[in-house]
Amino acid sequence: MNAGQQEILDIFTRTRALLQGHFVLRSGLHSGHYFQCAQVCQRMDAVQRLAELLLARVHAQGLKFATVLAPAMGGLVIGQEIARQAGARYIFAEKENNALVMRRGFTLTPNEQVLIVEDVVTRGGRVLEALEIVRQAGGQSA
Numbered sequence: 001m002n003a004g005q006q007e008i009l010d011i012f013t014r015t016r017a018l019l020q021g022h023f024v025l026r027s028g029l030h031s032g033h034y035f036q037c038a039q040v041c042q043r044m045d046a047v048q049r050l051a052e053l054l055l056a057r058v059h060a061q062g063l064k065f066a067t068v069l070a071p072a073m074g075g076l077v078i079g080q081e082i083a084r085q086a087g088a089r090y091i092f093a094e095k096e097n098n099a100l101v102m103r104r105g106f107t108l109t110p111n112e113q114v115l116i117v118e119d120v121v122t123r124g125g126r127v128l129e130a131l132e133i134v135r136q137a138g139g140q141s142a
Helices: 003-014 044-060 076-086 125-136
Strands: 018-024 030-035 067-071 089-096 099-102 113-116
Touching (some): 089 125, 099 125, 113 125
Parallel strands (some): 067 089, 067 113
Antiparallel strands (some): 089 099
């Protein structure tokens, strides 16, 4: 585990967001640990630092983006903070009739570079839904 990963784990531990026990995840998988990100999101200093650490990884990968898209509810807070720190536009997708959609007048321009930010990913189903939204709207994923 590198220093950044350890710091992230420390933040989740300090904010009591890292739970231990038996959990059935949305994907149907079972886990002995669960990241309750809503606990971290109560502390904006923790959110700010997590966004800094995640954004550093995004930049290290050479990813370029103009917009951050976050699936509601989980990705809203961290997505907005990453967009703020990056000086990027921020939009979100939400469920409608059990499908993730962009509403509220959000649109993408052709080939707009979009970073998708989610709080927790197990199998990536919501991220894949968000990628499809970006593709259908003519954007490009970072």
